[in-house]
Amino acid sequence: MYLQVKNVSKSYNNIDVLRNISIDLKTNQIISIIGSSGIGKTTLFNIISGIEYPDSGNVFLDGEDITGLTGKVGYMFQKDLLLYNKSILDNVILPLRIKGYSKSEAKKIAIPYFKQFGLNGCENKYPKEVSGGMVQRTALLRTYLFSKSILLLDEPFSNLDSISKLSMYEWYLDVSRKNIISSIIITHDIEEAIFLSDVIYIISGRPGQIMKRIDLPLTSKTEQFMLTNDLVEIKREILSIIKNDNICMGLN
Ligand SMILES: Nc1ncnc2c1ncn2[C@@H]1O[C@H](COP(=O)(O)OP(=O)(O)O)[C@@H](O)[C@H]1O
Ligand SMILES: [Mg+2]
Numbered sequence: 001m002y003l004q005v006k007n008v009s010k011s012y013n014n015i016d017v018l019r020n021i022s023i024d025l026k027t028n029q030i031i032s033i034i035g036s037s038g039i040g041k042t043t044l045f046n047i048i049s050g051i052e053y054p055d056s057g058n059v060f061l062d063g064e065d066i067t068g069l070t071g072k073v074g075y076m077f078q079k080d081l082l083l084y085n086k087s088i089l090d091n092v093i094l095p096l097r098i099k100g101y102s103k104s105e106a107k108k109i110a111i112p113y114f115k116q117f118g119l120n121g122c123e124n125k126y127p128k129e130v131s132g133g134m135v136q137r138t139a140l141l142r143t144y145l146f147s148k149s150i151l152l153l154d155e156p157f158s159n160l161d162s163i164s165k166l167s168m169y170e171w172y173l174d175v176s177r178k179n180i181i182s183s184i185i186i187t188h189d190i191e192e193a194i195f196l197s198d199v200i201y202i203i204s205g206r207p208g209q210i211m212k213r214i215d216l217p218l219t220s221k222t223e224q225f226m227l228t229n230d231l232v233e234i235k236r237e238i239l240s241i242i243k244n245d246n247i248c249m250g251l252n
Contacts, residue, residue, distance in 0.1 A: 001027055001062060001149045001182055003048070003073070008057030009207075010043055016207035017043050021057070023184070023201060023210070025150065030176060031184045032193035034238060035203035036245035041186045042078060044203075045152045048184070049075040061150075074147035076139055078154035078186070082127040088138050089123040095146035110145060116175060117141040133164045140172075144181065151183040157192060166223070169195050173221060190235050194220050202241050211241050 003025040010018045018040040025031055035041050046052035048059055050070040058067045066072045082091045089107065096106035114120050117137045122130055127138070136156060143151055157165050169192065176183065187193050193200050197216060204211040214234065219225050 002060075003150055003182070003184075004060040005044075005048060006058050006060065008044070008047055008054045008059070010040070010047060010052070010054050011207075018047075018054075018203075019207040019209050021203070021208075021210055025182050025184055027182055028176065028180050029182050029199065030173075030197045032197040032200045033184060033186045033203060034188070034190065034193055034200060034242065035208060036242055037188075039203050039205075039245060040208035041203060042154055044208075045075060045154055045184075045186065049073055049152055051075075072147070073150040073152055074143040075152045076143040076154060076156055082135060082138055082142075084127050087124050087126055088119060088130065088134075091127070091138055092119075092142050092145065095142060099146075110141070113141055113145070116178070117144075118171065131164075132160055133168060136160065136168065137171075144179070148179065149182060151181055153183055153185045155186055155188065158188065165189075165192065166195075172196065190238050191226060191231070193238075194231060194234055195226065196221070200238070202238055204242050204245050212237070214238075 005021055005023040008018060008021045009016070021044060023031065033041055033044070043052065047054050050066065050068050050072065053068045058065055060066065061072055089110065093103070093106035093110050096109060097103065101109065114123060117140065119134060119137055119141065122134060127135055136159065140156065143153070157168055160168060173196065175181065185196060194216060200214040200216065201210050202212045203209065225231055
């Protein structure tokens with residue numbers, strides 16, 4: 001699967017939010033998008049997922065124009081909340097139910113993934129009874145079952161502490177490899193982007209534009225890389241680009 005975002009621009013109420021954004025996502029790649037709050041990252045995901053239409057530019061999937069079409073990619077919203085009155089299993093099968101599968105069919109499809117997603121034995125538990133990491137993995141499995149090939153994840157790991165984060169990254173890399181998932185991940189966490197991704201795109205400026213694309217070495221997906229000067233150099237470069245965006249910007 002090959003996702004291309006080509007020259008996408010978007011404004012709201014005559015205010016330009018995004019200008020001329022182009023992104024390429026190849027099979028099994030992980031791309032991170034880094035940018036300050038309010039720069040237009042979620043807007044970009046809304047456009048890629050088809051729930052918003054760009055003013056200009058297009059989104060292609062394997063060469064087919066899917067601009068404005070929903071249901072083509074999986075999308076995990078920022079602050080993705082589970083339904084707290086439903087069990088983990090019922091939360092996971094929600095997208096399959098929406099697609100028209102009966103409850104028993106949906107369960108049959110979902111259950112085999114529980115082990116891989118670290119949710120074995122949690123099927124009948126409620127979100128409040130499991131850890132933050134499990135809530136996150138439940139939301140990820142739910143997104144994965146909606147669209148098994150391309151996932152858009154808006155700050156998927158931001159609620160976790162730093163120790164849980166590292167094991168989640170390793171787990172996510174493994175699950176992505178095994179299931180041939182391609183993902184675009186929005187994050188504020190520069191080290192997370194370096195550890196998880198093949199490519200980082202930095203969005204900056206007003207309107208938000210891609211200021212830099214960083215292709216990471218294969219070695220960046222290791223704990224050792226986190227302690228090298230190469231990592232510090234990449235961090236410095238990213239910070240120098242985004243630091244001016246923090247002025248006069250609302251938090252969200
Ligand atoms: N539906 C909308 N109507 C008007 N303005 C919007 C809408 N969605 C987003 N915006 C504005 O677009 C800008 C980018 O928002 P957003 O994409 O949520 O940023 P980010 O996810 O990078 O924090 C913000 O200034 C926000 O207020
Ligand atoms: Mg956002």
